[in-house]
Amino acid sequence: MKDNLLINASYNLEVTEQRLILLAIINARQTGNGITADSKLEIHASDYASRFDVTNDGAYRALKNAVLNLFDRQFSFKEEDRNGKIGTVKSRWVSRIKYIDDSATLEITFAPDVVPLITRLEQHFTSYQIKQVAQLTGKYAIRLYELLIAWREVGKVPQINLAEFRNKIGVEDGEYMRMSDFKIRVLEPSIKQINEHTDITVTYEQHKKGRSIIGFSFRFKPKPQAKVEKLVNPKRDPNTPDFFIKMTDSQRHLFAKKMSEMPEMSKYSQGTESYQQFAIRIADMLLQPEKFRELYPILEKLGFN
Template sequence: MTANKFASSPIFYTENKNEIPVSKSNTLIEAGFDLTLAEHDLMTLAINKLHKQGTGGNEVFITAKEFAVANKVSETHAYQQLKQTADTLMTRKLRFPLYVDLDKKRNREPNCVGVVPPEHGRYEIAESKYNWLQGIAYAEASGFVYLHFSDPLHFLIEKTGDSYTNYDFTNTIQMKSFNAKRLYELVCKWKDLGKTKLMYIDEWKEFFGVTDKYPRTAEFKRRILDPSIEAINAQGEFEITLNQEKVGRTITHFQILIKKTKKEKIKETATSKRDPNTVDIFTNITDAQIAKYSTILCKLGSISDLSNFPDYPSFANWIAKILKAPESANPAHAKRIFKALRTETDFKG
């Protein structure tokens, strides 16, 4: 393992960032798994790094320094955690539903299995269970962990075509339990609707990866749901409450009701007022135009803060990816790049 191998994968999480925007596919947000806190943090950072860089590979490395900076912990502690995590992460699995397109299956077409239901509605669900990783290595001397994602995970990160949930990783640092972070991600996904799906107890247990534990619902509620809700409310962005549906005395469903706090609402209106000219609809743009304008855009001062790249060509490459598929990029980045395209170049579209 040499340094050149990671030439396209530079240090991504750096000290001067007050925000760490994270994008995860909704399938991943709602999949069922159980990790330790450190494992989940590492996975979140790695998945996000891979997704944002968009290099199309399924290999990524995270240095102890990156891990320390993102989580605001000491570097020595980050070294220890990465080392421990590398041992256990290989055995971890996650579950999510796969949708078998019955039309395609009947016609014996390839790719009849996907992570989102086909629009025509003729599908069956296959519960699948996969390893997170194909391989992992911890380079003790250099202080980084190298992650090789399994193919299904790579698919979930890069190619779902599914909508993504975005949030700021720094908002989750103060949460010290894995379950709270997972619930926070779910809340972020559903925040605009004001409530999560009404899910059976078993679905909730699946979500937290504790299917075989907590034979008593009361235990599950008290040990998993209540503390997580408390942690999220303490964080200050949302005000969430638990709704439970009962048949007689037996709890059958749970649902999380979500209110944005006043602070958050003010922040949102401020953002939308500050940027009245935001264009929400992205234009069609040809491959030739993408090549031309990405090389122009990468040199603009107004968006230079988006770059973590060592040189202009790799930044231009990143911009080109966003121009090509803005819907699967971080929306804030996409908006800024399209705005710059319209206001600072001769692009007409």
């Protein structure tokens, strides 16, 4: 299981605010600068508009409202001290915001306590997974998808206590207290969106004590991948600018796992990330034509044809 403190944090963000954070992660990845407590991450309305299919004007209005709301929000997570004692940390999301109306640009700086958690999330999400989240329009659906893919390797999430589950997906105290309302307004629409718009199919099981539902567990599996045709003749020179062979999802992850342990890949590793984290990033790199060309000799060495 991927242990990710931010995914397990209890918070309640609206859809646009969640998208804003994802765009900041994309920005940090594309610039290669990473994320620190001093980073001023730029987010352009045009990026939001193209990813989420809205107008530039609508994107900027949505982002400006989101960053103002995010500035006032807090979240919490559990943290162990050097003596092994668990404490609850409360933090703001961002310490600084700036908006430039003339260029429809936002600039945000994450709060110091958030930076290591955001960094873990950046390592966890591939741009492919971000593309899946982009299709979801419900905040509870986004949170549930994030929770599920943290367990992608085993394909199931063990029983979660009802109160804990409500916190994890951002249902506030006092909201949808009747189970029928919770299912109709939160759980079932989220399951429906995930099944219709993402790369996985999920089912849930409810757990009871007497007649009362006390928790839920989930099982999910990848959707069957359509057969992918090679886009170019694989015998072509990989140095050709348009050389790119599209891999299936299973191929990407299989070869990425092998590549993560190869000495030739050491120059691409980041700090203290695990082999698993490194493999996730490599799988993401293999979706990018330029990186694919660069890594193709290593793929050939591993038998990719």
